[in-house]
Amino acid sequence: MRTIKIIDDIVKDGLTTIGEGYEITSDVEGADAILMRSTDIHGMDMPASIRCIARAGAGVNNIPHAELAERGIVVFNTPGANSNAVKELVIGLLMMGSRDVLGGMQWCRAHEDDPNAYAEAEAHKKAFVGREVKGRKIGVVGLGAVGSKVANACVDLGMKVYGYDPYLSVDHAWQLYRDVTPINDLDELCRECDYLTVHVPRKEDTVGMIGAEQLALLNPGAVVLNYAREDIIDEDAMEAALASGQVKQFFTDFATPKSLHMPRTLVTPHSGAGTVEAEASCARMAVDEMCDYLANGNITNSVNFPECHMGTCRGASRIACLHANVPNMIGQITAILADASANVQRMTNENSGRAAYTMFDTDEHLEPQIIERLRSIPNMWRVRVIQ
Ligand SMILES: NC(=O)c1ccc[n+]([C@@H]2O[C@H](COP(=O)([O-])OP(=O)(O)OC[C@H]3O[C@@H](n4cnc5c(N)ncnc54)[C@H](O)[C@@H]3O)[C@@H](O)[C@H]2O)c1
Ligand SMILES: O=C(O)CC[C@@H](O)C(=O)O
Numbered sequence: 293m294r295t296i297k298i299i300d301d302i303v304k305d306g307l308t309t310i311g312e313g314y315e316i317t318s319d320v321e322g323a324d325a326i327l328m329r330s331t332d333i334h335g336m337d338m339p340a341s342i343r344c345i346a347r348a349g350a351g352v353n354n355i356p357h358a359e360l361a362e363r364g365i366v367v368f369n370t371p372g373a374n375s376n377a378v379k380e381l382v383i384g385l386l387m388m389g390s391r392d393v394l395g396g397m398q399w400c401r402a403h404e405d406d407p408n409a410y411a412e413a414e415a416h417k418k419a420f421v422g423r424e425v426k427g428r429k430i431g432v433v434g435l436g437a438v439g440s441k442v443a444n445a446c447v448d449l450g451m452k453v454y455g456y457d458p459y460l461s462v463d464h465a466w467q468l469y470r471d472v473t474p475i476n477d478l479d480e481l482c483r484e485c486d487y488l489t490v491h492v493p494r495k496e497d498t499v500g501m502i503g504a505e506q507l508a509l510l511n512p513g514a515v516v517l518n519y520a521r522e523d524i525i526d527e528d529a530m531e532a533a534l535a536s537g538q539v540k541q542f543f544t545d546f547a548t549p550k551s552l553h554m555p556r557t558l559v560t561p562h563s564g565a566g567t568v569e570a571e572a573s574c575a576r577m578a579v580d581e582m583c584d585y586l587a588n589g590n591i592t593n594s595v596n597f598p599e600c601h602m603g604t605c606r607g608a609s610r611i612a613c614l615h616a617n618v619p620n621m622i623g624q625i626t627a628i629l630a631d632a633s634a635n636v637q638r639m640t641n642e643n644s645g646r647a648a649y650t651m652f653d654t655d656e657h658l659e660p661q662i663i664e665r666l667r668s669i670p671n672m673w674r675v676r677v678i679q
Contacts, residue, residue: 294586295322300329302348303568306575311583325582327575330354330562338363343676344585346578349374349565350437352595353494353521361596361647364614364674366585368594370577374565375437378519381564382438382489383445385543386430389487389515391422394558426450429511430487433457433478433502434520439491440464440472447471456481457492482509487517494521504529513540519564522546530554589651589678591642598642600649607637607653610678611663616671617648624669625650632662647673 295317296310307316317323326333326345332354333345344366347355350373357367388394399416403409428451432443435457446453447469454473457464475481478501482488488510492498503526507516516539518525527550533539534555542557545564551557565574577593584590589612591600597614615621622641629636629652639652658677666675 294324296325296327296582297323298327299331299333302327302329302575303571305572306348306579309576309579309583314583324586327578327582338365344368344582346582348574348578351493351521357596358646362673366591366594366614367596368578368581368585368592370574370581371593372437373573373577374570375441377567377570378438378564379441379445381560382442382517382519383449385517385558386425386487386515388558389517389541389543390425392420396420425487428452428486429454429484430489431456431481431485433481433488433490434492435460435468435472436464436491438519440467442489442491443472444469454481454485479506479509482506485510485514487515489517490520490524492520492524494524499523500526502526504532507533507538510538512538514538515541515543517543519545522548522551527551587678589676591649597647597649598644600640600642600651602638602640602651602653605653605679607655609654609657611652611654611658611666612676612678613650613666613672614674614676615648615650615669616673617643617646618671621648621669621671622650625666628662628665629654632658634658634662
């Protein structure tokens with residue numbers, strides 16, 4: 293029986309794909325895997341029993357995945373599974389930033405006991421006149437699963453859409469409408485934008501990437517949205533831009549001590565992905581990735597190990613080696629197998645960045661001392677006997 297520790301609120305619907313042979317445990321100690329969402333687990337004591345962590349969501353800045361790789365723990369995420377939810381909310385907020393919907397509604401509510409409200413509303417409605425997004429310029433920073441959908445939806449709204457993403461994947465490039473204009477320079481993208489929306493992961497080169505300089509390049513009275521991570525946009529710079537009127541409205545999904553007190557800022561409680569559909573599809577994808585790894589060693593959508601698929605084991609035994617991406621690892625592994633006269637039925641090796649993964653099926657079970665020899669290879673992070 294494999295045990296899974298669930299951190300965070302994972303929707304029941306998403307858990308339905310956990311098949312037989314798994315049980316949910318309340319104790320992380322001794323668990324095989326962790327299924328989680330946004331809780332920050334930096335600094336958490338990670339039991340040696342944990343083989344993988346599946347994050348139901350896109351962002352993995354809450355997980356020390358590089359460090360965990362060296363402990364042989366595979367971290368998965370669920371790319372794209374919540375992107376439509378974020379897109380829909382961002383488009384809704386774009387409208388709110390263009391028409392004073394909230395102000396108008398608040399005015400009506402404040403007049404709920406006024407018998408002349410109907411007539412007075414007609415007289416007051418001028419105060420809530422907005423502008424149309426059609427024909428306006430929007431800059432989209434990051435054109436991945438969310439950004440590409442936002443950019444395309446903005447094209448559908450008749451906006452002039454510009455996108456900045458130096459690492460744009462081929463898949464996402466294919467999905468982008470040809471009316472989205474790629475811009476190779478962030479400052480150029482920001483220049484004279486009426487709207488700016490960020491959809492990049494939180495990492496070294498994205499923290500604070502929108503600062504005072506970029507905000508100053510926008511058209512005066514611009515609307516800015518941050519549904520990525522709290523510190524992609526420098527909060528001090530945003531506060532100053534809001535105070536000067538350079539930014540008319542800021543929408544953010546992050547209730548930081550500062551954002552909650554900034555003028556003309558509307559904050560949502562990290563609910564960009566908060567739809568039943570997105571929660572279920574993230575949970576299902578995370579569960580599928582986790583179970584396929586625990587049962588078969590296959591890796592899909594890992595952020596710290598390469599993609600690797602070998603189906604189910606057809607030999608007597610399947611061994612997975614998680615190791616550093618350095619020369620002669622396969623040489624050392626095969627030398628030990630040759631020494632043991634082990635017949636390898638199938639073998640695969642993949643690498644990405646600092647990590648590599650070697651998996652093989654053998655005709656017979658390997659003796660425990662052979663497994664120990666594999667474990668003792670320098671730069672070997674973990675050896676799993678899957679079957
Ligand atoms: N508010 C929410 O609930 C919510 C939901 C989903 C995602 N997110 C956040 O949004 C981020 C993006 O999500 P996604 O699903 O689109 O991820 P994604 O990986 O599909 O897309 C991210 C894109 O950012 C690009 N990028 C990376 N570094 C960049 C840089 N320096 N400059 C410009 N572009 C850069 C990548 O090339 C990629 O195309 C996530 O990492 C997460 O932090 C938030
Ligand atoms: O898990 C969540 O609630 C939000 C997830 C979202 O921020 C993401 O990065 O996918």
